[in-house]
Amino acid sequence: MDHWSTSLGVDDEFEKLVRRVNPPRVTVDNDSDNKATLIKVDSANKRGSLLEVVQVLTDLNLIIRRAYISSDGGWFMDVFHVTDKYGNKVHEGNISESIQQSLGQRGRSCRSLARSVGVESAAEHTTIELSGRDRPGLLSEVFAVLTDLKCNVVAAEVWTHNSRMASVVYITDQTNSSPIQDPDRLSNIKQLLLYVLKGDRDKRSANTAVSVGSTHTERRLHQMMYADRDYDHLNTLVHSSDQLRTKPLVTVENCVDKGYTVVNLSCADRPKLLFDTVCTLTDMQYVVFHATIITEGPQAQQEYFIRHMDGCPISSEAERQRVIHCLEAAIKRRTSEGIRLELCSEDRVGLLTDVTRIFRENGLSVSRAEVTTRGTQAVNVFYVTDASSSNPVQSQTVEAVRKEIGLTILRVKDDTYSTSPPDQQTARFSLGTLFRSRSEKFLYNLGLIKSCS
CATH class of the missing domain: 3.30.70.260 (ACT domain)
Incomplete structure (x- = not known):
């Protein structure tokens, strides 16, 4: 067995030990907010934790109105303000169990993409x-x-x-x-x-x-589209005036003193928007350390503090443009x-x-x-x-x-x-x-x- 495989096996065993000692805790709070249900997730952090939680909430057909995310220091602490599709609080009892089950197992979602x-x-x-x-x-x-x-x-x-x-x-x-x-x-x-x-x-x-x-069908579709470079602007047709008015606004800047890259996104709100953007950041091998998600009326605002998996922020203009194009594509793929x-x-x-x-x-x-x-x-x-x-x-x-x-x-x-x-x-x-x-x-x-x- 090569050194990489041995190291991966040790990391897996260490993560399992951490999760056994500190199992994920999920609480559902219907008292703190008048309009939404608060879902609080507290667990040891591992790669993909954010995507797993957002995927569960999306699969339960919950609308994420606000979210506050932090995963610095090896610990994962998130708060999601959610409603059902009609804007009501959620009273179903399987939310905690579904999230805990997702975080408690090692999902291998990084499958080979080299296929059509x-x-x-x-x-x-x-x-x-x-x-x-x-x-x-x-x-x-x-x-x-x-x-x-x-x-x-x-x-x-x-x-x-x-x-x-x-x-x-x-x-x-x-x-x-x-x-x-x-x-x-x-x-x-x-x-x-x-x-x-x-x-x-x-x-x-x-x-x-x-x-x-x-x-997971929608997860896989994002992977396939990303692998097929649907974000490549060389293939983009001429935009109509309506398309230009509704185009999402994505900015990417480095926060030098903190060592993060800050991604800000503003676009029309819709169901599964957070899932789509987190999928893309994960596929691009970025780690989200902090994030704030806010929806006000028809508009959504998302802010991410990210780094590469190696701990470095974005280092070139070409890479910055690629992140912008990929997030724009992630937002538009599901827009029918x-x-x-x-x-x-x-x-x-x-x-x-x-x-x-x-x-x-x-x-x-x-x-x-x-x-x-x-x-x-x-x-x-x-x-x-x-x-x-x-x-x-x-x-x-x-x-x-x-x-x-x-x-x-x-x-x-x-x-x-x-x-x-x-x-x-x-x-x-x-x-x-x-x-x-x-x-x-x-x-x-x-x-x-x-x-x-």
Whole structure:
């Protein structure tokens, strides 16, 4: 065993001893604040403690209104002011137990990121990870391949940002609803999905790998997007005036006398914002020593005092700019562009393939998707944009899609889209046909459909 491995083992054993002597203490206080529940966390510090606690609070669907964080001197002391999504105090009794359980176990979240397609077997499903260049019709092609390969999609989450796409898809075998474990079949699935990701133009950004173990979907999506460099401003399209007005403000400065780098962030508040920014700082190998999080009305203010894992602050202008760009990307990845469409129907084989094909044929591009299965019901959310331009999706297009899928099955949860003259609408449908013909030709060449006419 090499010296690094030996040192890592000693550090792990020491951390276990410290946690046994000083187990984490979590208290839930509903008396000190009139508007929020205070969750106080007091434990021995280890790398990733802050992310683990924030992840638990996020998974419990709690809204973090304020937070005061300190982890200097090897000790972790945090106070979170939280409410439920309706702004009420929280009275559920499993918060303390969930946080203590998270801090009491050594989570290995730093998995290999050098992949664009990964498949892992789990207890109830097989997990497929996809990342690469986004394009109109890509999600439709992915679901078509999986359907043809007798795979049933039980859940999925898709993010797009800055021309990149990342997705975590959970599948089972169509015949017996069990996870797919046959190595040859997994290899075939990966290879065909790899062809889809590469398409006929993008030859650089797809790869394959197999890993075993569970995954936290949103945590993994952040890792995949970061590894795929979605923060790279060389790929950024021209911003509209609306985008510039809503752009987050991030400043990074060194506090020389204290030896910290101070990161200040100001942007529109939304659920899971703290989780997204802490994920990114963790992925970039920074340690948060102190932080203050405050939300006032629609605006959020976050201040972090950070250092590298080696104890040094940021040392160059290039690194400072990279932190700014990465945090901007972390904030925008989850910000959904387009019209929100909610689909609820009896689940069936090929449902996602049919729905995303109809989107594609009508010139719509999926910017984000959340796919879930509850019993026999499919409950899916799609955010769609106009694939041909940055203009808003037109109401005629949405209604045409709803009529084809089913007016009671697909509902619009956004009334901001506008109408357009008939001649513009006709042109948009022609463009959708163009996307369809290109995609069908590509799938035909893979042998996944019998005709591309």
